[in-house]
Amino acid sequence: MTLYYSLVFVLLMVEMTIFCALIxxxxxxxxxxxxxxxxxxPLVAKFQYGMKITFIFILILFIDSVNRVYRVQAELSMAKNQGGAAAAAAGSERMEVQARKFYSQRNMYLCGFTLFLSLILNRTYSLILDTLRLEEKIKKYEGDPKAQGKDSAKLSQAGEAGEIGKLKNQLAQKDRDLATLKKQSEGLSREYNTLGDQVSGQDSTPKKDR
Known part of the structure; x- marks a missing residue:
């Protein structure tokens, strides 16, 4: 096993350990x-950022291993189609191809399971945060004083980061709508004043005697 696939295996073991610790x-x-x-x-945040970059490289290794498995499978199919004496003479070559197929499949499964487990860890972490937030709300409704601490507020902020960004976008959209309505209101007000001036001018004009 090459160095980078050994590192992928170590990362897989670390992910399994973290998953067991989470559950x-x-x-x-x-x-x-x-x-x-x-x-x-902040160190955990930097570690998570570094892991995202690492998973990009693992994805590249996974795509490369899938490509290798496909090519080795094509070579085996060609060897089977040859048959007869040619296949007997190329027995050692077929053994080499089989070995390459085994290593390629091993690397593909290793990278695939590492990527899949990373998605599971991310989802499990999010679900646990959501569960803790719901437990905080339940304890607040029940009047538990321990649920009003500083940790609970920070945990709620960490779990609601996406919701805060969504609310900020909605607030910006409402500000734009309000500015548009304000401009329309000013235009209508100007037109109303103009029509009022015209009507008052016509009423003040003296009528000629017939």
């Missing part, structure tokens, strides 16, 4: 502090 049942207070630390620590 381990912990007390509510400990779990809240742990996820608050993860969501606020």
């Amino acid at each position: 381990v049942p912990l007390p509510y207070t400990m779990k809240r502090k742990l996820f608050t630390f993860i969501s606020e620590n």
Whole structure:
């Protein structure tokens, strides 16, 4: 196994360890502090950013391994179509092709499982954050004073980052709509004043005696 595939295997083991740590049942207070630390620590944020770049390279390795499996499979098909004495003479070559097929499939499965587990970890982390937020809300409704702490507020902010961005976009759209309505209102006001001046001018004009 080459160096970069060895690193992918190490990363797969790390992901499995993190996944097992996430699904381990912990007390509510400990779990809240742990996820608050993860969501606020700048080192963890940098680590997550570096992992995103690493997964891009793993995706490239996965595509390359799939391509290699396809090419080796094509070579095996050509060898089977030859048949007879040519196939017997090329027995050692077929063994080499089989070995390459095995290594290519191993690399494909290794990269594929690593990428798939990264998606599972991301989704599991989001679901746990959502669960903690719901538990915070339930405890607040029940009047639990522990649910009003600083950690709960930070955890809620970490889980609602996407919602805040969405609300900001909606607020900007409403500001634009309000500015458009204001311009329309000013135009209507000017037209109303102009018509009022014209009507008052016509009323003030003296009528000629017949």
